[in-house]
Amino acid sequence: MSWDDKLLKQAKKIIKLYPQKRSAIGPLLHLAQSKDGYISDDSIAVISELVGITEVQVKSVSTFYSMYKQEPTGKYLLSVCKSISCEINNSSEVINKVQEFTGLNNNETDEEKLFTFEAVECIGACGGAPAVQVNYETVEGVTSENAVNLCKWLKETKPEVVVADEMQENFGGIKSFDWAIQDSSGATSTAPGFQTLKTTKVKK
């Protein structure tokens, strides 16, 4: 098995949360994503063994959802929304500028494996359009200049944890809602930050 004991232990804990083992596929795939930055065939084999279905069945699930990446991603997955609210609020300009800065086309990863760029459908932040995500941590009201600044900051400081609140403060603008809750935890990989998956960390 290509998963180390720590990861396997975590996986088994997750499986226990479900009445049927196979129901745990979703989170297990996120776990695989956090390990390698994509869903490797090795990880699929491990998951298939863990939940007792065939590899191709796991592959079928993992290729259905676009958040499970089939190719290795960079350290930071930049997702810019291209759906209607963001589009009206000039997201195409944001997309252009980010592409210009990173030199990436849609769904491409740069050579240093720093950035992966993608233009995505609605990420549920219409009230704060245009919105951007870094490793699924959402920043709203991002102008094209700020989007470039955000990229520059990521490139220069290469933070281990990216935190939505922090990025919002430095690079964001108008927000959909003000939750009035400070959250200093963020994502540690290109899998979304979930506590149960341990893909999230508090930034010191």
Added chain:
Amino acid sequence: MSEKVNLNVNGIEIESDPNKLLIEACEDSGIHIPRFCWHKRLDPVGMCRMCLVEVETPRGKILVPSCTTEVGDEMVVDTESDVVKKAQEGVLEFLLINHPLDCPICDKAGECPLQDQTMAYGPGESRFVEEKRHFEKPINISEIILLDRERCILCARCTRFSDEISGDPLIEFIQRGNKTEVNTFPNEPFRSYFSGNTVQICPVGALTSTSYRFKARPWDLKSTRSTCNGCSMGCSIELNSSQNKMLRILGVDNDAVNQGWICDKGRYNFEYLNSDSRLKNPLKKMDNEFVEIEIQDVYSELSEVIKDKQTKVNFLLGSNLTNEDYVAFREFSEIISQSEKSFYLNDDLLFKGFFGDNIELAKIDDLNSSDAIVVWAEDLKEKIPVLYLRIRQAVKNGVKLVVFGHTNETLSDIADVYYGKETVSENFEIVKDVSKLKEIKDLVIGKNITAILGKATPYQSDESVTKLFEFLNLNTNSKVLNAYSKGNTYGAFKTLENVKGLNDFVNDISKESTDLLFIVGADPVGRSVYSNQIKSIIKGLDIVVSLDNFNHETSEQANFVIPISSTLGEKEGTFTNIEFRTSRIDKLVPSPGQTVSDWEFITSLMNFAGLTVKTNSLEDLNTKAYENLEDSVSPVFDNLDKPSNLDGMVNVSKPKISSSVRTLIKTMFFTGEKLYGDSVTVRHSDSISLLGSKKYIEVSESLAEKYNLTSGKCTLIQDELEVTVSYEVSKSLPNDLIYVPKNRRDLNKFDFSREINIIPSQVKEALNVN
């Protein structure tokens, strides 16, 4: 059955069982609704939308897919309205958007539902001018199956089949939306014993088989319905030929038996018919060499022998004879001998079985209606594959399953209770008192049980399985399905008396008891556990006559070899399956050279010898086979050819098996047979020949560890014999056991009841295992 419901379809009142799907209810009343994804043996998915119909609702008429909508009382349905027609045109236009339309080079063209339904319901023209999506043209998803993803219409029939029916989901939809394709996992091919069924049910030419690819056009095919004699299931099949060559076998939906499915061996193990290595002329051994002779000369030489009243004749019969062939040998033996005769069947597992007067024999359909199924038998997936599917189906419908012993590994995976080593030893001895097993008691006592009982290994005693039977007989309302797996064994049971097995053959046959031995369609030297003994017995006899399609290790020892026509497509007759269902074997292609049918050979021989023969034709033999049955229920040709009897006729009979009782032989080797072996027919069926050629054994984890087996290969040594095999370490085998597929080349040469040395490759010192 609950009340019927009434519905109005296209202005016609029809009746249906409740809970039926609309598409099925309409079909039963003769109203056809076009469809791609719906298949009556698979769960509905509503993938293709071809079956849209209009149904009246309180909100007005709406379009619903009839394959996912259940009938309701007073439902009003329109399957032909303008709206429906428009929907059908629309669906077809969408389906054709990405379809390559390479019908001129597609195997399916001419029998393709997509072609046919486009003609019947499609729009006349396409409005699509953009680029179609492209995939690499066919990819091999297994050794025998190819997939052309461009042609696939994503109906999910193949994926549902492999998940729901055969239980080996090695193909699935990959990606999403416009990019969706069917595929396998890398390096995990679609190796299924049932993969050919997906080719048959694919509604387009996306799945094709290496065997039939580019061989013929459907409109050039001749076809007939017959019965597969590959195992005792006797699946209903359709034979297809073109220009007198057999080209394809399809499964036929026989509700009581195979429900449309057949195994891949049954489907592809016909190619040998067209092999150049087939025997075409009789052979006679002279100075240790075979020379071709005329069949007339065989008759005249042998008739001299049988005219001599002193000649002692014996028969070793294979399982691929028709009932009429068996009857011909019976007649022959009655005419030539005064004393009672035995017939030896080519089966090293034959034992008395459970046919006593107080025993009710089960039908295959009883599996579905019983509370629980109890299995003690050979590996049914390897030996009676479609029976394995029927067990899976019953379990899916909620029937409980109890499995004894390690042979049925795949069934134990879905079993409610599995009794392994602590209960049934690795040599298949019951080591516990069955009546004290709590789990089985809860499931079976006082319940309706179908017990599938047979010998799991040739070395097991008769006693243990009998103990299980007695427990069930006493405590449950049980029916028994005796699990003899070989071809037409039940036909032999039906037509012959004093049937014995290979173990009896080894004990009984010698120069003293036998002057003339007929070996018909049997290669016991090639694939039984008595290989060596039988070889030396045959060598010692004066005259041995082998009748077969090919020369093989047994016929090599014979004095005469007679080329015979194959029961698959080259002759007519009847076959009796595991539930004593007799059905038709039909002829479609001529057989080569001077080949004769078994019955023709023996009848001609009798006539040549001047004996008074009463059964001179196939019809005579057919009538004779069932003479003890009343006319109305007798499966004679006239009755079987009635449309209502095409699925066969069941006449349960209690066979007379006089095989001697066997006691346990303890051994570390567990011998079984794989579906694909190194038999002469598989060896000459090109598309599957490689599947049965790998020489390997399975070693339990404990043994692999104990002897440090790491290299993947080892050598087995016994006396003069040395065979190097690859091995797999098996997690499911009980400790300290080695599984040997005895139908793989050279492995049958060992005597597994004695000591065999095993030397792992690269490791020097031998280890003793016995």
